[in-house]
Amino acid sequence: MRIRTAAPLALAAATALAGSLLASAPASAASHQGGLHLGKIQYDSPGKDTRTNSSLNAEYVDIHNNGTSKLQLRGYKLKDNTGYTYTFGSFTVAAGKTVRVHTGKGTNTASHVYWNRGSYVWNNTGDKARLYKATGTLRDSCSWTKGTGVKVCH
Numbered sequence: 082m083r084i085r086t087a088a089p090l091a092l093a094a095a096t097a098l099a100g101s102l103l104a105s106a107p108a109s110a111a112s113h114q115g116g117l118h119l120g121k122i123q124y125d126s127p128g129k130d131t132r133t134n135s136s137l138n139a140e141y142v143d144i145h146n147n148g149t150s151k152l153q154l155r156g157y158k159l160k161d162n163t164g165y166t167y168t169f170g171s172f173t174v175a176a177g178k179t180v181r182v183h184t185g186k187g188t189n190t191a192s193h194v195y196w197n198r199g200s201y202v203w204n205n206t207g208d209k210a211r212l213y214k215a216t217g218t219l220r221d222s223c224s225w226t227k228g229t230g231v232k233v234c235h
Contacts, residue, residue, distance in 0.1 A: 116148040118235050119210055119223045120179060124203035125230030132200065137185030140201055142210055145179045145235070154180075156215025162208050167196045205230065 120143035126136045142159060146152050154169040159182055167182055172194060174180045180192055184202050187195035196202065203210070209224035223234035 116220075117144060117146050117152055117154075117174070117212070118221045119143070119212055120145040120233070120235060122203065122210055122223060122225070122232045122234060123230065124208060124225060124232060125205040126201070127230070130201065134185045134187075137198065137201065138183040138187060138195070140184040140203055142182045142203075143179050144174070144182065144212060146174045146176060149176050151175045157220075158211075158213040158215075160211045160213065161202050162204070165198075165202045167194075169194070210234075 122142045123140055126139040128136065128139075130136060144154075144159070151173050154172045154174060157169045159167040159169075172180070172189070175191075178192065180194060183193060183195050184198050185195060186197045187193065189195060205227065207224070207226040209222055211222045212220045214220050221234075223232060225232040
């Protein structure tokens, strides 16, 4: 008799626990859904690494704002494993828009900014991109190992 009455209670408890776990999963799984995050990273410039400006600019990181309002990125930092750092000046990324940070030289626009480097930043054999708020708080990160040359982070 105890087995029969215990089984339905255990089943009800397990169902309640599973339901509460499922209810909380979207919040953690969607943590990047409410704001700024790393998107596509072209860590290996297509073709031969020639160090020309066009080759350097084919290496980039996309930063996407999927929030509902524009964000001012002044002081935000993009870093790699060795400490190379791009620091945003006064730059606003609109809601639902992406800014592409190119390694080479160029003129900044509403959707493209340039690191103005003469050498590559992202390691083809493995690296980690980190996006920090102006306060120093880590906002997002994305890592890769040797692969196709492209990493889609979110």
